[in-house]
Amino acid sequence: MPTPHIDASHPDQIAKTVLMPGDPLRAKYIAENFLENVEQFNETRGMLGFTGTYKDKQVSVMGSGMGIPSAGIYYSELFDFYDVDCIIRIGSIGAMQEDINLKDIVVATAAHTDSNIFNGYFGNTRFAPTPDFDLIFDAKQKSDELGLTTHFGTVKSSDEFYGNEEEIYFDRLRHFGVLGAEMETAALYLLAQKFKKRSLGIYTVSDNIVTQEADPAKERETGYTQMMELALEIAPQ
Template sequence: MNKIAPSELILNPDGSIYHLNLKPEQVANNIIFVGDQNRVSKVTKHFDSIEFEIQKREFKTITGTYKGKRITVMSTGIGPDNIDIVMNELDALVNIDLVNRVPKKTHTKLNIVRIGTSGSLQADIPVDSFVLAKYGLGFDGMLHSYDCEAILEADVEDAFIKHTNWSPRKARPYIVKNSSELEEKLISDKVFSGVTATAGGFYGPQGRVLRLAIQDPELNKKIDNFEFNNTKVTNLEMETSAIYGLSKLLGHNACSMNAIIANRANGTFSPDPYKPVEELIVYTLNKLAQ
């Protein structure tokens, strides 16, 4: 078996993985992603004990125990490009022998849950509610850098492209299903579910106009109206599809939970956006600990 070159698998002088600055023993098999580094401690303040904490750049990691379950909480920063770093380095920590630079013979499967904030695209999904992403719909194109055809929902993609008259100058939208195993653990009558769309930016890519005209001013309305097998696009954010795609390719479970703090259809914003996030954190921790 050929060794992975130092230029491809980059390690720090202490043997930790380059960007995350972590070693294998510092990562639990159950992982919570948050975007904001300041939200990590808002999750881990509920822990019974903390065993490890580190930060490099926007990547802050704390590992500890909640109701007997060992959990790692990690900030990913914003966007699919950051997810590419986080997912590949996390997988390397558990599935590559970092000393000998070869893949391990036994595969370790991680359970990854994103806790994020998002804006609802549907009028009937109000602010302060929770949305579980049954599918991730990516507009960013990142996943196309990998051999990913086998995990994509091509029929849904084709229907979406036709419905929106998607510009051929943009990356082809890709759709990946979540982990059914994690969905069963996290779903309840408190949670809406549907398709979470992932944009490659916050302003133009999500239809916001400040001083720049956008390619398709009607795109958000087309996205709102898209439906496939009774499933609609529920919300728009910047990480889920990349997490789903890379998790599935690397053999991990992933599910995205979103606190809805804005409703784009109604033009409303949560009067206290911190409250639904705190409630979603406690909800998710309890579901993972069961």
């Protein structure tokens, strides 16, 4: 039963929990460095997907591409066609608070968005999708156990990477405590709620929009191992 975007011919080729970075090369890195007994289930459009085991539990990892339109296709197909129960997004995020440092971890308790896709669902209602509470709780416990610097709060899922947001709105988001900006999580939380599934967004801070600090591209692909380990540790069976 391959879909237009995923090669897997049977749901058993994909684990019930899928970790999803935007970058397919990050998915490949995780499969090669954290998983055992790895089998590749997707290469359509270069969006690599792998299934293996981590500490005796089956886990899949697959790229989603950049932005809500791309990621939303893969989230929908995994939830609806392959009966995936849980997707954990693992990505990079631009911090919007000065006290959040490079390589800190952010866990999104809700996702704001400027995406017009939401208008097709709710019209003028500004629906705020949220993740699975038990996954947030597990992430907090495991983060403390591993001694990680982790921030819990809301994020903004932007439709544009090179946006032209007026400074007043950026400052207002900061004032209201938004931790950072990324591009996919609002779609993940929306679609998980639509299909009655579980989801969570975990990110490593790759840059700080306020201080203008930033990590190089290669570091974003392979260097964010604490985020990867945290996601793998809390991944449900």
